[in-house]
Amino acid sequence: MRVALAQIDPTLGDVDANFELARETIAEARGRGADLVVFPELSLTGYALGQISDEVSIEVQDERITSLAEEAGETSIVLGFHEDGGGIRTYNSAAYFEDGSLVHLHRKLYLPTYGVFEERKLFSPGQSMRAFGAKFGRMAILICNDAWQPALGFLAVQDGARVLLIPTSSADSRFPGEMDTTEYWYDITRFYARMLECYVVFVNRVGKEGELAFWGSSHVMDPWGNVITEAALYKKDMVTADLDLKSVLQRRRRVPLLREARLGFLNRELNRLVEEGGDL
Numbered sequence: 001m002r003v004a005l006a007q008i009d010p011t012l013g014d015v016d017a018n019f020e021l022a023r024e025t026i027a028e029a030r031g032r033g034a035d036l037v038v039f040p041e042l043s044l045t046g047y048a049l050g051q052i053s054d055e056v057s058i059e060v061q062d063e064r065i066t067s068l069a070e071e072a073g074e075t076s077i078v079l080g081f082h083e084d085g086g087g088i089r090t091y092n093s094a095a096y097f098e099d100g101s102l103v104h105l106h107r108k109l110y111l112p113t114y115g116v117f118e119e120r121k122l123f124s125p126g127q128s129m130r131a132f133g134a135k136f137g138r139m140a141i142l143i144c145n146d147a148w149q150p151a152l153g154f155l156a157v158q159d160g161a162r163v164l165l166i167p168t169s170s171a172d173s174r175f176p177g178e179m180d181t182t183e184y185w186y187d188i189t190r191f192y193a194r195m196l197e198c199y200v201v202f203v204n205r206v207g208k209e210g211e212l213a214f215w216g217s218s219h220v221m222d223p224w225g226n227v228i229t230e231a232a233l234y235k236k237d238m239v240t241a242d243l244d245l246k247s248v249l250q251r252r253r254r255v256p257l258l259r260e261a262r263l264g265f266l267n268r269e270l271n272r273l274v275e276e277g278g279d280l
Contacts, residue, residue: 001136001245004034005218005229007237009207012046015056019044019064022079025238026072032240035136036076040167040205040218041108041144042092044081047169048209050118057084060095060105069097076103076134078141078203080167082123083107089124094141094167096132104132106141110149116211119145131159137245139163144170147188157196157258162248164192168204171212182215182233193221197251197258199243206236223251 006025010018022039029037041047044065045056058065058081069077076098083093085107092108107126111119129152131140140156140163147153147166156164166189173181189200200221205214218231220241229241252258 001035001243002033002240003036003038003201003220003243004029004032004238004240005201005203005220005231006037006039006043007204007206007216007218007231007235007239008040008043009205009214009236010040010043010046012048012209013052013054013056015045015058015064018046019068022068023071026068026075026077028238029240030072030075032238034075034240036078037072038078038165038167038201038203039080040203041080041094041169042082043167043205044079046209047205047214048212049082049122051210057082057090059084059086060093060102065095066100069102070100072097072100074099076136078165078167080143085124090122091126092119092123092143093126094143094165096134096139096141096165098134103134104130104141106130106143108143108146109152110145112145129155129159131156131161136243137162137248139165141165141167144168147192150191153192153196154261157198158261158263161198162245163199163201163243164196166200166202168202169212169214170204171214182217185217186219186227189219189221190225193223194225195257197223197255198248199223199245201241206234223248 083091096104109126113120138160140161203218206216229239231237231239
């Protein structure tokens, strides 16, 4: 499977322009022989939605999304957008389309609300973490801050995922001198690749929105924690990587970490912690 990492610079609040950018990007990726194109978090709407007054949420069945998925043909796509969930709830969502049809919708579960981040004010949290079957193999999606909760990656691979797709809008560190966000992300993706024995596809955006400067450096880790492709820092870019999903099974056979999970034991201990007040 050849995956294309679409490191783009969406325009905040200009949904139509971002659809056109996505259309052009998919065409370029198809020209490079991509089987899957992964876009960053909120690629159709922009990230800092609290800075605009317009309502830009869209339904996953929006005819523009449907048209984009159909035009992609045999090339699968992952789109990030502000989802109108019906009623009063909206979500920070990523949708996986295959052969023009929706296969999976992930709603971001962990919404940062500190410093300049205000996602919990804008979105409702998702309520499920599921791997899903694609024609290339079983995968899962974690949106940005989801990946800072290691339990989610663990759940995804225990549900059969061989690839973790991580669409992201990661900006420069809010803690200069103490925390290098770029370095942290490489540590996170390498940890997942090695300990969860899977491919990790990290797709970050670039550009600026207010105080936020997005740094890009999208990359893919193989199941041994090696970087096999990497995009530029702070520049629009597209890179591709060829993933051999059979190698995931070979890796897991040689070092069977995931078989040692003891889910029943973990379930008992988690229930104990919940009963002791550990659930928010």
